[in-house]
Structures are given as structure tokens and as C-alpha cells.
Amino acid sequence: MVPVTSSTQPLTDLAPDQLAERLSAAQADYQDLQAKGLKLDLTRGKPGADQLDLSQGLLGLPTTNKDRSGADVRNYGGLEGLAEMREIFADLLSVDTARVIAGGNSSLTMMYQVVTWLLSHGGPDSPRPWAQEDTVKFVCPVPGYDRHFTMLAELGIEMVTVPMREDGPDVRAVRALVADDPQVKGMWLVPTYANPTGSVTSTEVAAELMAMPTAAPDFRILWDNAYAVHHLTDVETKSADALGLASASGNPNRPIMFASTSKITFAGAGVAALAASPENKEWFLKRLSYASIGPDKVNQLRHVEFFGDAEGIRAHMRKHRDLIAPKFAAVEDALTARLDGLGIATWSRPIGGYFVDLNVLDGTAARVVQLAKEAGIALTPAGSAFPHGDDPDDRNIRLAPTFPALAEVETAMAGVAVCVELAAAEKLAADG
Amino acid sequence: MVPVTSSTQPLTDLAPDQLAERLSAAQADYQDLQAKGLKLDLTRGKPGADQLDLSQGLLGLPTTNKDRSGADVRNYGGLEGLAEMREIFADLLSVDTARVIAGGNSSLTMMYQVVTWLLSHGGPDSPRPWAQEDTVKFVCPVPGYDRHFTMLAELGIEMVTVPMREDGPDVRAVRALVADDPQVKGMWLVPTYANPTGSVTSTEVAAELMAMPTAAPDFRILWDNAYAVHHLTDVETKSADALGLASASGNPNRPIMFASTSKITFAGAGVAALAASPENKEWFLKRLSYASIGPDKVNQLRHVEFFGDAEGIRAHMRKHRDLIAPKFAAVEDALTARLDGLGIATWSRPIGGYFVDLNVLDGTAARVVQLAKEAGIALTPAGSAFPHGDDPDDRNIRLAPTFPALAEVETAMAGVAVCVELAAAEKLAADG
Numbered sequence: 001m002v003p004v005t006s007s008t009q010p011l012t013d014l015a016p017d018q019l020a021e022r023l024s025a026a027q028a029d030y031q032d033l034q035a036k037g038l039k040l041d042l043t044r045g046k047p048g049a050d051q052l053d054l055s056q057g058l059l060g061l062p063t064t065n066k067d068r069s070g071a072d073v074r075n076y077g078g079l080e081g082l083a084e085m086r087e088i089f090a091d092l093l094s095v096d097t098a099r100v101i102a103g104g105n106s107s108l109t110m111m112y113q114v115v116t117w118l119l120s121h122g123g124p125d126s127p128r129p130w131a132q133e134d135t136v137k138f139v140c141p142v143p144g145y146d147r148h149f150t151m152l153a154e155l156g157i158e159m160v161t162v163p164m165r166e167d168g169p170d171v172r173a174v175r176a177l178v179a180d181d182p183q184v185k186g187m188w189l190v191p192t193y194a195n196p197t198g199s200v201t202s203t204e205v206a207a208e209l210m211a212m213p214t215a216a217p218d219f220r221i222l223w224d225n226a227y228a229v230h231h232l233t234d235v236e237t238k239s240a241d242a243l244g245l246a247s248a249s250g251n252p253n254r255p256i257m258f259a260s261t262s263k264i265t266f267a268g269a270g271v272a273a274l275a276a277s278p279e280n281k282e283w284f285l286k287r288l289s290y291a292s293i294g295p296d297k298v299n300q301l302r303h304v305e306f307f308g309d310a311e312g313i314r315a316h317m318r319k320h321r322d323l324i325a326p327k328f329a330a331v332e333d334a335l336t337a338r339l340d341g342l343g344i345a346t347w348s349r350p351i352g353g354y355f356v357d358l359n360v361l362d363g364t365a366a367r368v369v370q371l372a373k374e375a376g377i378a379l380t381p382a383g384s385a386f387p388h389g390d391d392p393d394d395r396n397i398r399l400a401p402t403f404p405a406l407a408e409v410e411t412a413m414a415g416v417a418v419c420v421e422l423a424a425a426e427k428l429a430a431d432g
Numbered sequence: 433m434v435p436v437t438s439s440t441q442p443l444t445d446l447a448p449d450q451l452a453e454r455l456s457a458a459q460a461d462y463q464d465l466q467a468k469g470l471k472l473d474l475t476r477g478k479p480g481a482d483q484l485d486l487s488q489g490l491l492g493l494p495t496t497n498k499d500r501s502g503a504d505v506r507n508y509g510g511l512e513g514l515a516e517m518r519e520i521f522a523d524l525l526s527v528d529t530a531r532v533i534a535g536g537n538s539s540l541t542m543m544y545q546v547v548t549w550l551l552s553h554g555g556p557d558s559p560r561p562w563a564q565e566d567t568v569k570f571v572c573p574v575p576g577y578d579r580h581f582t583m584l585a586e587l588g589i590e591m592v593t594v595p596m597r598e599d600g601p602d603v604r605a606v607r608a609l610v611a612d613d614p615q616v617k618g619m620w621l622v623p624t625y626a627n628p629t630g631s632v633t634s635t636e637v638a639a640e641l642m643a644m645p646t647a648a649p650d651f652r653i654l655w656d657n658a659y660a661v662h663h664l665t666d667v668e669t670k671s672a673d674a675l676g677l678a679s680a681s682g683n684p685n686r687p688i689m690f691a692s693t694s695k696i697t698f699a700g701a702g703v704a705a706l707a708a709s710p711e712n713k714e715w716f717l718k719r720l721s722y723a724s725i726g727p728d729k730v731n732q733l734r735h736v737e738f739f740g741d742a743e744g745i746r747a748h749m750r751k752h753r754d755l756i757a758p759k760f761a762a763v764e765d766a767l768t769a770r771l772d773g774l775g776i777a778t779w780s781r782p783i784g785g786y787f788v789d790l791n792v793l794d795g796t797a798a799r800v801v802q803l804a805k806e807a808g809i810a811l812t813p814a815g816s817a818f819p820h821g822d823d824p825d826d827r828n829i830r831l832a833p834t835f836p837a838l839a840e841v842e843t844a845m846a847g848v849a850v851c852v853e854l855a856a857a858e859k860l861a862a863d864g
Contacts, residue, residue, distance in 0.1 A: 046508055052504065055506075059730075061491070072481060073700065073701070074484040074699065075479065075484060075700055076476070076478055076700050078700070104537065109723050112722065112723035112724075119552075120548070120552075151723070266507070268506060268726050268728060269506060269728045290579075290586040291540065291583070293579075296700060296728065298698055
């Protein structure tokens with residue numbers, strides 16, 4: 001194992017000779033790390049095989065061909081998904097079943113559809129298709145989910161950032177962006193256990209976001225509740241009621257909510273869902289009707305039979321928690337053991353979701369990722385939690401500890417901590 | 433049963449009093465038909481429950497979590513689909529596996545993606561995104577598939593029609609449309625057992641389509657081979673080699689091929705595929721990477737295990753044939769029994785696919801559908817096989833006999849024949 005440093009004096013306070021000593025010790029530790037010949041991967045928020053095994057029972061299901069209404073799930077049709085699947089999502093998301101559409105295997109696909117259809121057709125309250133505007137901009141809380149940002153870049157949408165905080169996005173910053181600029185048409189938000197910060201958007205923040213004045217009459221908040229039930233402790237935080245708050249504020253069409261079972265059952269073979277106002281839902285289904293005859297209802301029924309109801313999913317998520325909470329604890333332990341008190345890193349202690357958000361000394365994130373790579377530890381590229389991969393402070397690193405085995409997380413994170421210290425010591429020494 | 437007429441003299445040759453007598457007999461038969469209180473549906477090309485039952489074994493599969501490469505099919509990733517699934521499609525479509533992408537549950541969705549991405553980004557050989565052209569037009573062989581046409585209308589693409597013939601679209605008409613007009617960017621084609629005519633596009637016609645000069649440098653033929661292996665006789669017609677012909681003509685990017693197992697296994701829960709040139713495939717996967725993390729690989733492996741290989745699918749399709757060929761024979765028998773020789777209807781005798789294409793006396797198709805409806809027999813709306821639902825001759829009706837039970841097909845089609853004759857007699861009598 002990598003030796004734990006005895007001193008916890010901030011590196012920034014060290015005299016030059018102390019710093020040189022520290023750098024040299026870190027270099028020696030890094031050489032030891034490289035000598036291990038590791039090959040570990042903390043890049044993606046993927047469930048581990050043991051988590052997937054929890055849903056193995058899906059593979060013998062369904063035991064019947066008919067849904068509750070008597071329709072044959074094997075045949076075409078049923079664009080909004082099975083009523084019983086929609087009910088389960090409605091319960092998990094605390095919305096009316098009537099608001100929910102159950103779809104295919106990817107909520108990302110549903111988000112992409114929403115954005116492309118806003119561009120090509122506009123929403124029910126749009127003066128014109130978004131593509132006919134000179135410019136379309138989205139508010140992006142950062143750090144955030146890389147696929148949200150790459151999607152917007154692909155579709156020619158500009159991104160303006162606001163800080164993500166403990167209780168959600170910085171509302172004052174959001175207000176300032178949306179109040180006067182009608183080109184600001186939308187906003188991403190992962191409300192619960194945000195990717196990667198783990199933040200939970202409070203009801204107060206959500207209420208402000210749903211009520212705030214926007215220059216665009218058709219402003220949308222894409223409420224990606226990917227981790228709604230992905231608790232890491234026995235505090236099972238409830239998401240803010242986006243649809244209810246929006247409706248109460250007279251902006252019922254503002255939020256569109258997304259969720260999926262990707263990190264509940266099988267990451268590639270789950271069921272996705274969308275929930276929205278009646279107008280938004282009708283609009284979405286109308287567009288969808290030209291692109292699909294219906295979702296995979298067999299897979300929906302498979303999920304319904306497996307879980308029975310939303311409580312079945314909640315119980316199932318506790319089994320996930322038991323498997324992955326120790327991995328998050330290992331991240332915390334490794335970072336604390338080496339970096340606590342050194343003044344060169346801060347990190348999140350998430351109570352849900354899939355990530356630990358690590359902020360290293362400004363200007364060293366890319367170096368940390370490079371060092372880790374050269375020691376056989378793959379990390380998400382520095383900056384990937386920012387639009388266009390550009391972290392202006394070069395300090396943010398997203399850690400994804402669920403996929404590797406616990407022992408691998410321990411080994412990898414001890415190594416990452418060495419890289420964080422080495423990069424910091426290098427920089428401080430160079431800056432003199 | 434509806435009595436079969438004894439005369440086969442063309443109705444158009446009858447003297448006014450003979451015609452009046454004939455009208456009155458048809459009216460009486462129609463009253464008898466209405467008295468039956470039928471409730472039958474020949475509207476959609478859906479497999480029957482007995483056909484779906486052929487694939488019931490899918491529901492216990494897969495028996496392993498790993499694909500051939502060792503990847504866990506339950507997790508994220510694998511955007512182009514499982515190699516072993518792609519191999520099966522490649523064999524069925526007679527293309528290289530390297531050309532194939534295996535996707536989700538809907539080839540319609542893949543077609544929609546191709547068209548929207550051509551609009552938003554253009555193809556690899558496009559001077560600019562199609563959406564930046566003043567007008568985009570598609571050549572549509574008619575009668576054709578209604579969902580092809582409604583998709584184009586939704587996306588703001590104009591449609592110009594050409595006649596569909598026994599050996600495929602009228603190539604001379606297609607050539608005339610595409611040669612000089614760079615706004616004509618694409619064309620639909622169901623090459624094998626076309627919806628609804630049952631036509632099979634010959635190699636000669638396909639070769640001309642792939643080689644013909646087009647004013648648009650990025651002309652696309654969307655080659656929807658939905659019924660490639662859906663033979664109704666023991667003649668297992670092979671589709672023309674669109675990719676090979678296009679490549680040989682120096683137009684490798686012209687065709688994009690689609691197929692699915694929707695009418696092989698489960699209509700809502702099958703696997704779709706796309707095959708195209710390397711450039712087109714790379715272009716599609718690049719766009720797709722922003723909208724999806726990967727297809728449902730569990731369902732792909734389920735299909736691979738169930739069939740083993742392409743020969744497994746061919747053998748499976750013979751079981752489908754045994755179930756549905758009698759229904760097509762019932763359509764033929766009912767139409768022949770009542771309408772043969774009357775000079776008021778012609779119809780296809782398909783050797784594959786899902787439809788019978790019925791052409792009634794000009795100006796009477798809508799009336800036939802209305803009469804049938806009032807007798808409890810639901811038919812596809814007249815004109816639905818034409819862009820914007822507009823059949824200029826009001827004569828085409830698409831019959832879909834697979835979903836109802838055989839006895840229902842017999843009853844419904846005897847009724848349809850009555851309606852065809854009654855509508856014709858009404859019109860001829862009124863025209864005097």
C-alpha cells in the first residue's frame with residue numbers, strides 16, 4: 001500500500017526546502033505506484049457485475065403475454081408505454097401516472113428527442129421552432145454530466161454555465177441569465193444526487209427555478225432525475241416536486257422530467273421514462289408517433305413483474321446500496337488518509353448517486369489524470385464535467401467507483417491520492 | 433355466407449336495367465352483411481398471436497450474460513450492437529457484417545434518425561445540412577407505406593410520386609425526377625414484397641437506381657427491407673444487392689438499408705438493423721453517440737441464442753408462412769369468388785410480405801371503406817398508401833390479413849367483396 005503521510009500541514013504553507021522534500025517523497029511514492037503495473041478504471045458511472053446480478057431474475061420474465069388491459073405486449077402499439085410501468089415511475093417520481101410516458105432503454109434518447117423536437121418544431125408554447133432563432137442557449141450547472149453538454153454541442157446549442165452548489169444550481173446566477181435574454185431557452189438539471197457533485201436540489205431552489213421570470217416564453221428545464229432512488233445511506237431523500245411547483249407557479253410546461261431503470265436493473269436493457277405537463281406530453285407523443293410504433297412492452301412487463309410496484313424498486317435499491325456504499329467509503333478513506341489537511345484537494349461525500357467530485361489544486365487536474373493514466377489508473381478526462389471539456393480552473397475530476405471491485409477501488413484511490421499530491425507539489429515547487 | 437354471383441360479365445358493359453338489377457342485388461347482399469353485426473379489423477400489418485407464439489422461447493433467454501467478446505450485455509456500451517447479431521442480419525441481407533449496425537426495437541426509428549440527421553447535419557457527402565436547402569423532396573413510389581410518408585410530412589419534406597410496378601419503381605419516372613433537380617435528395621423503397629403491392633424490385637431496376645445520375649450529390653435511397661425473408665411460397669426470393677450495386681456504380685453512399693425482426697419474433701420487442709457504406713455507417717454512429725449509450729444488448733443476445741444463425745431465422749419464417757399463407761389464400765378466394773370478371777377490381781397475389789393491394793373502380797375506394805366500416809369491417813383508410821393520404825384516383829385499398837383468425841379473414845373479405853361491388857354499381861348507376 002501507498003504509505004500515508006504523517007504531516008497534515010497545508011502544502012501551500014511549506015517552506016521551499018520542506019516542499020522540495022515533500023515533492024521528492026511524492027515522486028518516490030509515485031514510482032512505487034507505477035511499479036505495481038495497475039490496470040484500473042474509474043471512468044464511467046457503470047454498475048458493477050454484482051449489481052447487475054441483483055436483477056438476474058428479469059431474464060425468466062415475463063410469465064404472461066398480456067398487460068393489465070389485456071393487450072398483447074409482444075405486438076405493436078402502446079406508444080406511451082404500459083400503464084403499470086408508468087404507475088411505478090409515477091410513484092418513484094411523485095407525479096400523476098397520467099403525466100408519465102414509459103419508453104425504451106435510454107432516457108438519454110428521450111432527452112435527445114426533446115431537444116431535437118424543440119429545435120425542429122418548437123414546443124407547444126414556442127413562437128417558432130428553436131432552430132429558427134439566431135442562437136439558442138442553455139444554462140448548464142457545472143460541474144455537470146458530460147453527455148448533456150456534448151449533446152448540446154452536437155445540436156449547435158450554446159452553453160452558459162452557473163455554479164452547482166450543495167442545494168442545487170446557483171439560483172441568482174440562473175436568474176441573471178434567463179431574465180432578459182430570450183435566446184436562453186433551456187437548462188439542464190440533475191436534481192437529486194447530481195452528476196458529479198452529488199448535490200440535491202432543495203425544494204426552495206426548485207421552486208425558484210420553476211417560478212423565476214424568463215425572457216423566453218418557452219423556457220424548459222430538463223430535469224434529469226437519473227438518481228432519484230439511488231441512495232447511499234438510509235436517508236432516502238425525496239426529490240423536489242418539479243411538476244407540481246411549476247404548475248403552481250403558472251409555468252406548467254417548464255420542466256420535463258426524465259428517469260430510467262438503467263442503474264436499477266440492467267444499464268443497457270432497462271426502461272426509461274419521461275414525465276411532463278399534459279401539453280408537453282401530448283406534444284412529445286405526437287412527435288414520437290412519426291418515429292416509433294411503440295416501446296419494447298415485453299421489457300416493460302418484465303420489469304413490472306420483477307418489481308411488482310415502486311416499493312419493490314426501493315427495496316431493490318437498498319441491495320445496490322449495500323454493494324456500492326463500501327466503495328464510496330473506500331474513496332473517502334483513501335482521499336482522507338493521504339490528502340486531509342494538505343490544502344490541495346476537496347471532495348464530495350455523496351449520500352447518493354454514482355460519483356465523487358474531486359477538486360484538486362487549481363491548474364493540476366489534467367496533470368493528475370495524466371499521472372494516474374501513466375500509473376495504469378484510468379480517470380475521466382479532466383474538464384469532462386464542463387461544456388466543451390473546458391474546466392476554466394483545471395481542477396475538477398469526476399470519480400466513478402461503482403464498476404471496479406472494492407479492492408480495486410481501494411488500490412486505485414490510494415494511487416489517485418498520490419497523483420493529486422505529486423501534481424500539487426510539482427506545481428507549488430514550479431510556482432516557487 | 434354471402435352468395436357468389438353467377439354472372440361474370442363486366443359491370444361496365446351492362447345495360448341500365450341490368451345494372452339496376454345488379455345494384456339492387458348488391459344492396460340486398462349488403463343488408464345481409466350488415467345484419468351479421470361483424471366486428472373485424474384488416475387495418476394493420478400486425479402478426480397474429482399464433483405467429484408471436486412461435487417466438488415464445490425468447491422469454492427464457494438469454495442463458496448467459498456475456499457476448500462472444502466477453503462483454504457483459506447487461507451493462508452500457510456497444511453502440512453498433514453485438515457482433516453475433518450483426519452477423520445474422522448481414523447473412524439475411526447479403527452484406528458484410530462490417531456494414532451492419534444492430535439497434536433497438538424499431539427500424540422505423542432508425543429511418544427517422546437517418547432523415548433527421550440528414551436534415552440537421554447533412555450526410556458525409558452533403559454540401560450542407562439538408563435543412564439549409566430551400567426545399568427537400570423525396571421520390572415516393574406509390575402505393576407505398578403510410579408511415580414513410582407521414583414521417584416526411586412531419587419533417588417538412590415534399591413528396592413526388594412514381595408508380596410502383598411488378599419489378600419495382602418505374603425507373604424512367606424516377607430518372608426524370610432526379611436527373612436535374614438537386615432538391616430531390618432521396619427516395620423510399622421497400623424492395624422486397626413491397627408494402628402494399630408485394631412487388632419485388634429486380635436486380636436490373638435496383639442497378640439502375642443505384643447507378644442513375646442524380647443532380648443531388650448526396651442522394652439517398654432508403655432501402656427498407658422490412659420483408660426480406662417474409663416469403664409466402666416456397667420461392668424464397670433474394671433481394672437485390674443494393675450496397676454492392678451502389679458501390680460498383682461509384683455511388684456507395686446512396687443506399688441505406690433497414691431491416692428488423694419485428695415480423696419475425698415480437699413486433700414490439702424485436703431487433704432492428706441498418707446497413708450502409710463505411711462512410712454512412714460512421715456518420716450514423718457518430719450522430720447516434722450523442723443520443724444513446726447503446727442498444728438493448730440483452731435482447732440482441734436473446735435473439736442470437738434463440739435462432740443460432742440466419743438459417744435459424746429462415747426456418748422460423750417457414751413456420752410463419754404456414755400460418756399466414758392460408759389467410760392470403762382466403763383473400764384471393766373471396767375476391768375471385770365475387771369479383772372475378774366484373775371489371776371493377778384488380779388485386780395483387782403476393783408471394784411475400786404482409787399485404788394485398790386492392791384496386792377498385794376509380795372513385796369508389798373511400799366509399800368501399802365507408803361501406804365496410806358500416807358493416808363492422810375496419811379497413812385502412814382509402815388513400816393511406818399515398819402521400820398526405822391522397823389517392824388521386826380514389827381506387828387503392830390496402831388489405832392486411834395476418835392479424836385476424838383465418839375464419840375472420842374469410843368472413844371479412846367476403847364482406848369487402850360485397851362492398852366493392854355495391855360501391856361500383858352505385859357509381860356506374862349514378863354516372864348513368
